Amino acid sequence: MKRTKFYITTPIYYVNDKPHIGHAYTTILADVLARFHRLFGADTWFLTGTDEHGQKVQRAAEQASMTPQQQADTTVVRFQELWNRLGITHDDFIRTTEARHTQVVQEILKDLYDRDEIYRAEYDGWYCVSDERFFTEKDLVEGNCPECGRGVEKVREANYFFRMGKYQEWLIQYIEQHPQFIQPDFRRNETLGFLRKPLQDLCISRPKSRLSWGIELPFDTEFVTYVWFDALVNYISAIGYRRDEARFNRLWPATYHLIGKDILTTHTVYWPIMLKAAGVAMPETIFAHGWWLSGQTKMSKSLGNVVNPMDMIDRYGVDAFRYFLMAEMSLGQDASFTPEGFEARYNSDLANDLGNLLSRVAKMIETHLGRKLPAPGELQDVDIALRDSVISAAHETIAAVERMRLDQGLAALVGAVGEANRYIEKNQPWTLAKKGDIARLQTVMYCSAEALRIISGLLYPVMPLKMAELRKTIGLPDGPPSKEQFTAWGGLIPGTETAPAPILFPKLQERKEPTTADGAKPTEKPARTFEEFKKVELRVAKVLEAERVPKSEKLLKLQVDIGGERRQIVAGIAQHHRPEDLVGTMVVVVANLAPAKLMGQESRGMLLAASDQSGALVLIRPAGEIESGATVK
Ligand code: MSP
Numbered sequence: 247m248k249r250t251k252f253y254i255t256t257p258i259y260y261v262n263d264k265p266h267i268g269h270a271y272t273t274i275l276a277d278v279l280a281r282f283h284r285l286f287g288a289d290t291w292f293l294t295g296t297d298e299h300g301q302k303v304q305r306a307a308e309q310a311s312m313t314p315q316q317q318a319d320t321t322v323v324r325f326q327e328l329w330n331r332l333g334i335t336h337d338d339f340i341r342t343t344e345a346r347h348t349q350v351v352q353e354i355l356k357d358l359y360d361r362d363e364i365y366r367a368e369y370d371g372w373y374c375v376s377d378e379r380f381f382t383e384k385d386l387v388e389g390n391c392p393e394c395g396r397g398v399e400k401v402r403e404a405n406y407f408f409r410m411g412k413y414q415e416w417l418i419q420y421i422e423q424h425p426q427f428i429q430p431d432f433r434r435n436e437t438l439g440f441l442r443k444p445l446q447d448l449c450i451s452r453p454k455s456r457l458s459w460g461i462e463l464p465f466d467t468e469f470v471t472y473v474w475f476d477a478l479v480n481y482i483s484a485i486g487y488r489r490d491e492a493r494f495n496r497l498w499p500a501t502y503h504l505i506g507k508d509i510l511t512t513h514t515v516y517w518p519i520m521l522k523a524a525g526v527a528m529p530e531t532i533f534a535h536g537w538w539l540s541g542q543t544k545m546s547k548s549l550g551n552v553v554n555p556m557d558m559i560d561r562y563g564v565d566a567f568r569y570f571l572m573a574e575m576s577l578g579q580d581a582s583f584t585p586e587g588f589e590a591r592y593n594s595d596l597a598n599d600l601g602n603l604l605s606r607v608a609k610m611i612e613t614h615l616g617r618k619l620p621a622p623g624e625l626q627d628v629d630i631a632l633r634d635s636v637i638s639a640a641h642e643t644i645a646a647v648e649r650m651r652l653d654q655g656l657a658a659l660v661g662a663v664g665e666a667n668r669y670i671e672k673n674q675p676w677t678l679a680k681k682g683d684i685a686r687l688q689t690v691m692y693c694s695a696e697a698l699r700i701i702s703g704l705l706y707p708v709m710p711l712k713m714a715e716l717r718k719t720i721g722l723p724d725g726p727p728s729k730e731q732f733t734a735w736g737g738l739i740p741g742t743e744t745a746p747a748p749i750l751f752p753k754l755q756e757r758k759e760p761t762t763a764d765g766a767k768p769t770e771k772p773a774r775t776f777e778e779f780k781k782v783e784l785r786v787a788k789v790l791e792a793e794r795v796p797k798s799e800k801l802l803k804l805q806v807d808i809g810g811e812r813r814q815i816v817a818g819i820a821q822h823h824r825p826e827d828l829v830g831t832m833v834v835v836v837a838n839l840a841p842a843k844l845m846g847q848e849s850r851g852m853l854l855a856a857s858d859q860s861g862a863l864v865l866i867r868p869a870g871e872i873e874s875g876a877t878v879k
Contacts, residue, residue: 252283252290253497255481257505258297258342261321262306265328266545267538267583268506270555271571275535275652276504277334278572281707282647285727291497293484294329295340296322300473301378304459314459318343331559332568333710340484342461342476350483351476352464354524355450358408359465363523366466369405369449372398378473380449393508406451406469413519414445420518426531428514429650430578433507433534437514448516450475478517482526500529507534533650536580553583565709566592566751572708573656589754596751598843599663600701606670607694608719608747610687614679619695619721620688621740629693632669633735636662636697640732643704656708659701666697671846695720696738703727712750719745783838784854784878785809786868792825798845804828806851808837809875816849822863834866834878 256276259269273294280292297303298318307317322341329336340347358364371380374391380401385392418441421427421434428434451469452460460470481500486493505513513532521528537544540551558567570588573595575581611617625633639662646655670690678687698720706713706727714724721742731737787806795801800818802825807813815835836852843849854866868876 248286249283249288249501251497251501252280252288253485253500254280254283254290254292254502254504255500256294257509258295258340258477258480259325260300260302261296261298261318261325262302263547264321264324265555267553267555267558267571268545269325270328270332270567271538271575272504272506272535273329273334273336274332274568274571275577276502277332277336278568278652278707279502279647280335281710281726285703285707286644289496291338291485292336293338293340293481294334294336295338295480295484296325296342297473297477297480298322298341298343299460299470299476301375301457301459302473304457307459315343328555332555332564338484340480342480346489347480347483348461348476350488351461351471351479353488354479354520355471355475356464358523359406363409364406364450365409366404366406368402369407370402371400371449373401374398382446403453403456405449405453406463406466407447408450408475408520408523410448410516410519411445413522414441416522417441417445417515417518420528421514424528427518427528428510429531429533433510433514433578436510440511440515445515448472448475474512474516475520478512478520481517481529482521487526499527501531503529503532505532505534507536510534533577535575535577538575539580539582541582541584562588562592562754563712565712566596569596569656569705569709572652573660574653576653577650592751593754594843595660595663597753599660599667600705601749601751601753603663603667603670603694604698604716604719604750605747606667607691607698608744610675610679611691611695611744612746614675614684614687615691617744619738619740619742619744620692622689622692623685625689625693628669628672629689632665632693632697635665636700637733637735639665640700640704644732652708655704659704662697662701666694666701667846669697670694692738692740695744696735699730699738700732703730703732715748716750719747721745781838782836785835785837786872786874786876786878787813787815787833787835787837787851788874789828789831789833792828794820794825795845795847801845801847802828803847804853806833806835807874808835808851809873811875813850814848815851815853816844816847817853817855818844819853819855819863819865822855823865832868832872832874834868 254276256272259265276292276294280290284290296318303317304314307314310317326339355364371382372386373380374394374396376396377391377393379393381392381398386398390396391398418438421438425434428437450472451463452472453469457470460473461476463469463471481503482498485497503513518528539545540553543549543551545552555567570591573591611619639658642658643655646652646658673690675687675690678690698716699722702713702716710726718724720738721744785808787808789804789806790812791805793803795803795816798820800820802817802820802823804815804817805812806815834854836854839852841848841850855863856866857863
């Protein structure tokens with residue numbers, strides 16, 4: 247389905263603290279989706295902003311000895327700077343302290359009050375400061391807030407209430423009849439579960455005596471508006487609700503409200519009912535993503551494991567950071583952030599696969615084809631196979647964007663990069679050049695470059711800076727791809743000049759020592775427990791075959807037998823052992839290593855060898871008769 251209009255929003259972020267990886271994640275995700283839909287030709291609007299009222303901000307201001315407005319003005323800059331650095335292409339940034347927002351909130355409140363959708367009542371309840379929400383006695387879990395588990399305060403006061411309860415049946419029906427409304431599906435069920443209990447009316451005011459930092463109620467100056475009733479309205483106030491009908495009708499309903507799973511109820515219960523009561527159409531989809539964890543642990547300031555996006559960008563660069571976040575999180579689920587995980591993915595997907603493909607292609611065209619894109623001859627079966635797999639990866643990416651599974655789209659593109667690398671290895675352009683088979687060389691290089699065109703065009707929304715560099719190298723015009731076909735072959739124009747390849751993604755040194763979540767080295771090298779040691783599976787293996795890896799001085803490719811299972815292992819021992827001496831001998835291998843590729847050769851395991859200062863390298867072998875497959879303990 248091709249969209250003609252695409253309006254996407256992020257949550258608006260509280261200005262009580264500087265941005266962290268969770269904020270960066272949602273905003274990058276929205277940016278990537280917005281960029282994709284612009285690329286696909288939709289009328290795209292991307293809104294983000296800051297949530298500046300409420301208790302959290304007031305408290306942060308008190309602690310910093312500032313007024314809440316000063317607190318907001320200082321912190322909003324941190325967000326704007328980060329979005330700038332991350333290359334975020336939002337079309338608008340709304341601050342809830344702006345008049346264009348506060349006035350619309352007041353108008354909505356007044357209208358609802360006039361229509362008796364809001365009423366005044368005495369209220370007895372439990373208040374959670376952190377979530378800024380009221381709960382009844384029944385809602386509490388062991389006397390604590392059912393949302394965050396923190397302590398609650400008993401409050402009795404007059405307040406204004408929004409008649410939310412009377413919309414309960416309508417909302418349940420709406421959600422059931424519109425499966426796209428809340429995504430992923432399990433979140434829809436979560437909301438429906440919440441709606442099984444009777445829905446209370448919503449307290450939408452705070453007496454100024456308790457909280458002064460908010461939008462004043464238009465019908466009672468003793469009160470300010472509950473921060474969520476104020477904040478949610480940003481999605482419509484920013485696009486001209488009650489101000490610019492034409493613009494509002496062009497953009498509303500929102501295609502996606504992206505949110506984190508912790509703000510599901512406010513977005514899937516309060517917000518739809520607010521809209522319904524105000525007579526505004528429902529957004530198309532509210533999409534809740536999971537959390538970034540530090541390793542397996544929740545990030546929290548008190549644990550000191552919160553990942554700071556600015557540090558990540560300094561260390562790895564903007565595009566690598568954007569790529570990792572998009573590739574690693576399967577939307578909806580939680581994901582784990584560790585420096586080791588980051589670096590492993592960076593090295594394999596970006597430095598080894600993509601960076602390598604570009605430098606091979608650019609170098610061959612430079613050295614043998616006068617730095618001009620060659621014209622392809624008739625395509626052979628191998629060329630057609632490459633073309634088909636790249637085009638099918640492109641279709642898969644486009645479909646994955648549509649079903650909000652960017653991780654799968656990116657995996658398809660990385661798969662296509664692998665195909666292109668294998669294609670080059672198979673066709674050996676360097677040999678073609680040596681043999682003087684220029685016609686075939688031209689076809690092979692055209693096809694390789696064309697694969698890069700399609701792959702880089704679809705990676706552009708994720709890594710705009712690096713893909714611009716890549717595309718310049720293969721002679722494509724500057725700026726985001728436009729009107730380019732990604733599912734059709736042959737977009738590159740023969741004769742176009744190419745440029746020398748930059749090193750797009752310099753390889754990161756592999757980490758030798760464990761690190762803490764923020765990438766710092768721990769002060770001491772921790773001793774390993776026996777349990778940890780046992781995680782490494784060491785097995786005796788018999789070498790069945792051994793040969794050198796072409797063009798490598800160090801690598802040998804071995805076929806080994808581990809208790810009846812045949813495996814290929816690539817080992818860096820060619821300078822110390824001759825292949826023919828190894829066949830038939832017993833060795834010790836790490837059997838449960840994740841598969842890796844070395845010089846394009848799959849390796850499923852690692853040989854154990856000992857080395858010393860002299861540079862000698864000696865294989866570790868069992869000292870007596872033992873079957874292959876025996877475990878080493
Ligand atoms: N101001 C409200 C949103 C109002 S929208 C009308 C708010 N702000 S927030 O700054 O606290 O959080 C914004 C978003 O960041 C939420 O969607 C939240 O889920 C997300 N994240 C906070 N920590 C996170 C992670 N560790 N990982 C992923 N996202 C997380 O809530």
